[in-house]
Amino acid sequence: MGSGAGRDPLAVTEKELAHARDWLARRGASGYPPSGLLAARLAARARARQLEILLLTGVGLLVIGWALLVEVIDFSLELGPGGTELRGPLEMSVAYLLLTVVVWLAYQRQLAAERRIAEALPRRAAHSARHGVAEVVGRRWLSAGAVTYLGGVTVGLGLAILTDAQANRVVGLVVAAGTLVFAALDAVLTAKAVRRPAFAEDEASLRVDDLLRTADARRVPPFPLVVAAVAALNAVVTPAAMWALLGYAAVGALAWLPAALERPGRRDAVVGAAG
Numbered sequence: 001m002g003s004g005a006g007r008d009p010l011a012v013t014e015k016e017l018a019h020a021r022d023w024l025a026r027r028g029a030s031g032y033p034p035s036g037l038l039a040a041r042l043a044a045r046a047r048a049r050q051l052e053i054l055l056l057t058g059v060g061l062l063v064i065g066w067a068l069l070v071e072v073i074d075f076s077l078e079l080g081p082g083g084t085e086l087r088g089p090l091e092m093s094v095a096y097l098l099l100t101v102v103v104w105l106a107y108q109r110q111l112a113a114e115r116r117i118a119e120a121l122p123r124r125a126a127h128s129a130r131h132g133v134a135e136v137v138g139r140r141w142l143s144a145g146a147v148t149y150l151g152g153v154t155v156g157l158g159l160a161i162l163t164d165a166q167a168n169r170v171v172g173l174v175v176a177a178g179t180l181v182f183a184a185l186d187a188v189l190t191a192k193a194v195r196r197p198a199f200a201e202d203e204a205s206l207r208v209d210d211l212l213r214t215a216d217a218r219r220v221p222p223f224p225l226v227v228a229a230v231a232a233l234n235a236v237v238t239p240a241a242m243w244a245l246l247g248y249a250a251v252g253a254l255a256w257l258p259a260a261l262e263r264p265g266r267r268d269a270v271v272g273a274a275g
Contacts, residue, residue, distance in 0.1 A: 008120065010036055019046075020039040029211060032204050041117060052102055055106070059099070092178065095178075096177075100181055133191075136194050136213055137194075140262055144222070144256045148255070155248045156177070156179060159171060159237075172241075175227075182220065185220060189217070189220055190220075193216035222256055226249075228248055
């Protein structure tokens with residue numbers, strides 16, 4: 001489905017309406033009709049996800065290409081009298097940057113599509129209640145995020161401060177700084193989702209808007225765990241630092257498991273009912 005300039009932002013297909021119906025059913029909200037507004041908003045999110053997947057594929061191809069290139073060409077980069085290898089930390093820094101850009105560009109595409117849909121609405125309903133971050137995001141997601149971000153910063157600073165190896169210190173600083181960047185990005189996007197005005201045309205779509213608000217607040221993946229795991233296996237660090245990074249990634253993954261297994265309808269339906 002294209003998104004040309006002359007296309008009605010609220011125009012949807014039967015397939016998109018069916019997808020909206022399934023989306024509501026998975027969240028325990030099958031009693032709400034799959035409106036054209038919801039279908040249009042879900043289609044906008046699908047296009048944003050497609051862009052995100054495309055960009056992530058591009059990042060993956062760059063990583064593979066770079067890995068093949070360094071096998072045939074020496075790109076060693078050393079610092080200081082001890083000859084600390086900086087290529088690994090530099091690769092990590094680029095990975096954090098690229099993943100941040102991918103998430104931000106996909107979000108901007110979704111935001112632009114939502115603006116076009118909002119401008120096409122003949123009228124908008126006002127919301128009668130405000131929700132807090134914990135109510136919108138969910139306590140399991142908040143807990144998993146806390147483990148990811150606080151854990152990443154703690155492990156990174158621990159490597160930077162408590163170890164003698166220069167390589168560990170450089171990698172630790174990169175992990176701490178990269179995790180902080182993702183924490184800031186997640187905080188900004190979550191705040192935007194929680195605080196944005198209601199995007200609805202009637203009472204039913206107000207309830208559905210709360211479900212979308214929750215989905216938007218959860219859109220940033222736990223990329224710091226992935227980068228830390230890859231860094232542990234590739235960066236030139238001591239065995240102790242490697243196990244610290246792998247342990248952080250494993251604990252973070254376990255923290256996300258309950259949130260990932262949470263049935264969407266259980267908590268989201270509560271938010272919708274509170275509206």
